[in-house]
Amino acid sequence: MSKVLSQPDAHSPAEKASEPALSVRGLTGGHHGLVAVRDVTFDVADGEVLTILGPNGAGKSTTLLSIVGVLRRMGGEVLSHGETLGSKPEVNARRGVTLVPDDRGVFHQLSVADNLRLTRNSADLESVLDDFPKLRSLWKRRCGLLSGGEQQMLALAKALLQKPKVLLVDELSLGLAPKAAQELMPILRHQADERGLAVVLVEQHVDLALSIADTAAVLRHGRIELKDDAALLREQRHRIEDAYFGRQGHDPSSH
Numbered sequence: 119m120s121k122v123l124s125q126p127d128a129h130s131p132a133e134k135a136s137e138p139a140l141s142v143r144g145l146t147g148g149h150h151g152l153v154a155v156r157d158v159t160f161d162v163a164d165g166e167v168l169t170i171l172g173p174n175g176a177g178k179s180t181t182l183l184s185i186v187g188v189l190r191r192m193g194g195e196v197l198s199h200g201e202t203l204g205s206k207p208e209v210n211a212r213r214g215v216t217l218v219p220d221d222r223g224v225f226h227q228l229s230v231a232d233n234l235r236l237t238r239n240s241a242d243l244e245s246v247l248d249d250f251p252k253l254r255s256l257w258k259r260r261c262g263l264l265s266g267g268e269q270q271m272l273a274l275a276k277a278l279l280q281k282p283k284v285l286l287v288d289e290l291s292l293g294l295a296p297k298a299a300q301e302l303m304p305i306l307r308h309q310a311d312e313r314g315l316a317v318v319l320v321e322q323h324v325d326l327a328l329s330i331a332d333t334a335a336v337l338r339h340g341r342i343e344l345k346d347d348a349a350l351l352r353e354q355r356h357r358i359e360d361a362y363f364g365r366q367g368h369d370p371s372s373h
């Protein structure tokens with residue numbers, strides 16, 4: 119019997135690992151048949167933090183919801199490490215792509231402990247709590263009684279318990295005092311650096327987002343107006359403002 123030589127697998131684990139953690143290609147999405155984001159394309163590598171900025175109504179949340187499948191995509195595709203993501207958020211979460219929505223997705227009637235116990239655990243609870251020591255002291259408190267910052271900690275802890283490879287966070291700083299947002303933001307950076315987590319952070323707080331991001335994109339009228347290195351954009355803040363207002367001078371070809 120002739121020996122069958124195995125062909126190199128185009129999707130071998132090693133090659134998949136070299137694919138972007140998240141690849142969004144030509145994404146078009148919206149609400150009730152109305153397009154809100156069009157032809158959105160970007161990649162996020164393992165360990166990279168991308169922040170998506172932009173004016174109110176630009177389509178930032180719609181982009182995140184379309185990536186995970188909460189909103190049905192109207193066009194384009196989304197891949198994680200080379201594997202196409204389908205339209206079921208719970209399946210995508212099991213495959214490592216998890217969204218922290220802007221309403222935080224926590225159960226207000228339940229205690230901190232029960233919120234965490236209800237989460238499908240694949241990570242060690244103790245190690246996740248090490249990042250949020252305050253949650254230990256709030257263990258039995260009903261979630262509805264927590265402050266905004268404490269709820270956001272709980273939302274992040276719940277998401278990290280699922281051991282995601284890609285974490286999408288919709289407005290971490292929403293409703294938080296600046297100090298609370300400043301305390302939470304570095305946790306995302308830490309997860310990216312230590313665990314190789316790929317992060318997509320939608321933010322209104324531009325300076326805070328740029329302080330932890332590797333890359334920043336500005337979405338305007340549902341399109342990526344600008345995308346560049348975050349450190350560079352920290353020094354060239356005017357380019358972000360130009361992109362917010364659709365003024366000439368930015369470089370949309372850089373994405």
Ligand SMILES: Nc1ncnc2c1ncn2[C@@H]1O[C@H](COP(=O)(O)OP(=O)(O)OP(=O)(O)O)[C@@H](O)[C@H]1O
Nearest residue numbers: 149150154172173174175176177178179180181322
């Ligand atoms: N449930 C919905 N039904 C209909 N239209 C919606 C719905 N949610 C959002 N939209 C519209 O889709 C567009 C994009 O909204 P989206 O919430 O994605 O923007 P955003 O950039 O996240 O805004 P913000 O910064 O204010 O949260 C807006 O024109 C908005 O009015």
